[in-house]
Amino acid sequence: MQAAIYVRVSTEDQARHGYSLAEQRDACHRRAVSLGVASVLAFADEGVSGALLDRPGLNAMREAVREGQVDIIILRDPDRLSRKLAHQLLLTEEFEKAGVRLDFLDFTWQDTPEGKLFYSIRGAIAEFEKEKIRERMTRGKTQKARQGGIPIGFYNYGYSYDPETGKVSVLEEEAAVVKNIFRWFIEEDLGVNGVAKRLNEQGIPTRKKKNPWHRMVVRQILTNPAYKGLWKYKGIDIPVPAIIDPDTWNKAQEKLKEARRLWAGKSRQEYLLSGLVTCADCGNTMTGVYAKWWGVKDRRYTCRKHFQGTKNSGCRPVKMILATPVEEVVWEQVCSWLQDPDSLVTATIEASPQVEEVRGELQRIERHLKEVEKGREAVLEALAAGLLELDAQTKNKLGELKRRKERLEQRQKELAATLQGIEGAAGKLVEFRSLAQEVLAKLDDLNFAEKKALVRALVAQVVISGRVSPGKHGLTGVNVTVLARVSEPGKAGNITIN
Ligand SMILES: [Zn+2]
The missing domain is CATH 3.40.50.1390 (Resolvase, N-terminal catalytic domain)
Structure with a gap:
């Protein structure tokens, strides 16, 4: 060296x-x-x-x-x-x-200020150059795709791909698995989860040999148009050898759509807290299930995830919490917040984003903006002195600095709005109070969907810890904590019952 x-x-x-x-x-x-x-x-x-x-x-x-x-x-x-x-x-x-x-x-x-300016501009230029390279590469790939070749990255199950020649061919062994997946899903009505389960039971390896089949992988296969012979690359259809005929492929899409509709409808009607409940013991969200447990069929929340290949399968032994008493606890909390709106608003204000932090970021942005402006001036100065030519690169550099400035100004605007929001929160108290009175008057007449919307507006999370001991009922042995939308654990507005 x-x-x-x-x-x-x-x-x-x-x-x-x-x-x-x-x-x-x-x-x-x-x-x-x-x-x-x-x-x-x-x-x-x-x-x-x-x-x-x-x-x-x-x-x-x-x-x-x-x-x-x-x-x-x-x-x-x-x-x-x-x-x-x-x-x-x-x-x-x-x-x-x-x-x-x-x-x-x-x-x-x-x-030093000079040093910071130097590095921020160097950083902007480097970023810009990276972007230029990225763009060039993408352009190259798209061009290759247009010419009918396959750009890099065609790694779909069921196919082999040679990056040197861009040639795609069918891997018979894997293609047979793909055919089975479509058949099981359409004809045997196994569902995405059932298909994954059967693949695992039959010991069929995935691409990454060690991983089990996950329902998401099965879903990806069922929705990938490559299997009917068309690979989509950045809006361009590239023909590849088909494994599934188009009719079968379309049937699978219909069935997937149907399943989504059914599931969404069911959970919306039956569980007041879907998506809001978390198990404190294993960290999973708890979903609503209508299941038999100790001989009694009822609505329950569980942290157990029974689909294939999931990372966290939940508490063992299986934890089932009766839905009705949990929903009653949460609903009571919502009602009491409405009866005493001040308590919720106070909790909300106390827990909202720290005013100091927002002010600090605003100041940092203002400093940054000044630096960028100085950088622009420096480039212009160099142009005027004839040290730089106004070639495409310099123009781009100036453009990048301008964009940076615009991004900073955008963030500055957002922060100013946030700050105004926090400072105006106290003013919302009056507004919330009248809303609460209005809702309170017709609380008993709300239908399920309205109740659910109200819960969602006020409750951020319901955390459940512990489990019901065998032979006990209701929520014995269980802690339910209701967190207000913007409050944090430990702040006013939380309740815990035993
Ligand atoms: Zn759990």
Whole structure:
């Protein structure tokens, strides 16, 4: 590895800070030694202003870089290259394009305003360049797809794919499994879960041999149009060998749609708290089931997940909590909040996003905005001085800075709105009070859907811990905690019953 070290001291630096060229050079040499560098080329500019680019030492170093004599440049900080940000950016870019790494000794420099500005702009440029590469690659892939070839990434069960030639062919063994999945689902009415279960029972391996079949994987197979011979790639249909005839494939889609409708309807009608209940013991959500338990058929909530391949199958032994008493507890809590709206509003205000945090982020954004604006000015300054050409790249750079500015301004707007919301929460008390009175008057006349909507508006989560001991009834041995929509555990507005 070949290193170049570059040192610069202006007359002003020397006078004000007592910096000497020798000190800088020694530090850079020590760094080179610690990096295990074979040989060092030293360049220096003494008593030359950092505002000028035309410096003998710097010129010689740029020449050496162009000739490929340098792998790494060691210097105290980017200020050594230039005092002007535009020049710093220009030079670092030139060096990095030549494959040269820059090594700054003074890392605290990063925390100065100049350093932050330098890195935020470098970051924006790097981000922009990554985006450009990504876009180029995507464009290449789409083009390949249009020409009928298969772009990378066709890894569907049932097929083999050669990334070199882009050739897709059917893997007979897996294709037979795909055919079975469609048949079991359509003709035997096994359901997505039942299909996964049977695949596991028959010991059929998935692509990732170790994993069991998960219902999501089965669903993905049933909905993938590749199996009827059309692979969708970014809106383009690419023909691939079919495994399933189009009629069968369409039947599967119909059946899936039907199942979704049935399930959604059922859970909406029968369980007041679906989606809101969590088991404190295993962390699963508890879903409503109509099941026989200790000889009694009833509505219950359970944390048990019986579908195939699920990560957390829930508490063992199986935990079943009667739905009616849990729903009564939650409903009572909702009613008491409505009767005493102040308690809920107070809990809500106490637990809403911290005003201080929002203010802090707002301030950070304002600082950031200033930096971006400075960056734009620096690029414009470099343009005016003829250091940068207004080529496509520079235009893009300016564009990226503008977009960054717009994003920041957008976030600034959002935060300002949030802040206004928090500060205005107290004012909502009156509003909520009148709403509560109105709802309270017709509380007994609400239908199930209205009750459910009301619960959802006020309750964030219902947490259940413990279990009903054998031979006991109702909620004996169970803790039910009702959390208000924006409140947190431990805050007012929670209730616990035993
Ligand atoms: Zn559980």
